Amino acid sequence: MASPDPSDPCVHCGFCLPTCASYRVLGTEMDSPRGRIHTLKAIDTGELSLDATVAGHFDSCLGCFACVSACPSGVRYDQLIEATRPRLNNPELRSPWQHTFRQLLLAVLPYPRRLRALLTPLRAYAGTPLQSLVRRSGVLKLLGPQLNAMDALLPALAPEGFADRFPTVSPAHGQRRGRVGLVLGCVQRCFDPKVNAATVAVLQANGFEVVIPPNQGCCGAVSHHQGQMDQTRELATTLVASFQAIPNPQPLDAVLVAASGCGHTLKAYGELLEPGASGFPCPVQDVHEFLMERGLSEEFRAALMPLQHPEGQQASPAEPLSVAYHDACHMIHGQGITAQPRALLQAIPHLQLREATEAGVCCGSAGIYNLVQPDEAAALGRIKANDLQSTGAGLIASANIGCTLQLRRHLPPDDQAPAVRHPMELLATSAGLL
Ligand code: SF4
Ligand code: SF4
Structure with missing residues (x-):
């Protein structure tokens, strides 16, 4: 552990206290x-030992x-807590159930094949009236807060989430401006597959060839966040190798990602990988960062049309569509990206941004936090959902799958609540690509 x-x-x-999410709910x-x-x-000075009680305050x-x-x-x-996390994984510092539950999550979430195998039988349940009935019955609460939280976060499962249907190389449309790689994100590709489809379509329409290695694995973000460094290094090494195995050795301008939790870890590969191991031989960027740096093409800008209001009418100068952009922590604090997603959204005609009052406070998602610390996460999720809803926006934009699932869970389950969409989905819809 790196001691301070x-x-x-x-x-x-x-x-720092007013901005701290855990202090906010635990006080x-x-x-x-x-x-x-x-x-x-x-x-560090020996006045205190790291026992289960102390470890709980780090967890x-x-x-x-x-x-x-x-x-x-x-x-x-950030450096202090990242250096402390590996020590918290000592089984003696958590209850047997907490230890086993975390192990199970880390054995499934970063492996798309395993995750899909686990989700397959749930297709007949997730997002159906049966799930609503089970939730209303309260029976899941009897199974404990962690399993109850898993069900509450489980969205309807689209068939596209069960296979990566992208070709290895998706060609650029119009004038070719470059070649990029795309990291799909494990949770994102399974639970919200439209996001990657929209991202590929937007990049192609802006003149970029998109490379996606077949059988792409996990970037290691979930295990990195939990201080499981050996697993993280193994996943990172495999992911880098999958890009190197693409037959056409033409270099990539950048490796991109549309999930900010993944982006934060991908950008840390230089420090995470063993000394001497090579990471990506090109920059890693969040897709919003990349598109703003390169600029949207003239053709793409010209194709953008107003989006529809939730009620169905098209946005207009008199009735713009108001959108509240949610800053994911790994985007705003982890990567310093705030302006780029907002600027891209504002390229959509008659879209008006609304700002929440607590943009910098965590929504409670935080990797697997909303599964392993469900009570604190739920309290934060309610605060964030209220804050975003109080802007009066007709739509919420979120560029991180964990936040998206958390917000969808905590917004009211009725037609009056704003939908949560990724900025790439909104851009692709506006350009008629979806
Ligand atoms: S971490 Fe920074 S903001 Fe927080 S108490 Fe210390 S000096 Fe102040
Ligand atoms: S990382 Fe977030 S939750 Fe942890 S101490 Fe800092 S503000 Fe609080």
């Missing part, structure tokens, strides 16, 4: 960044890094 240097710059000012100093930094120092951290953005002294809490 006693001379580290935390001056205990507490500026205790030990569950705040300042408290955890103090605890790490106490462990309550969402790893959202809002505290890093808020800290005026430049404290790198």
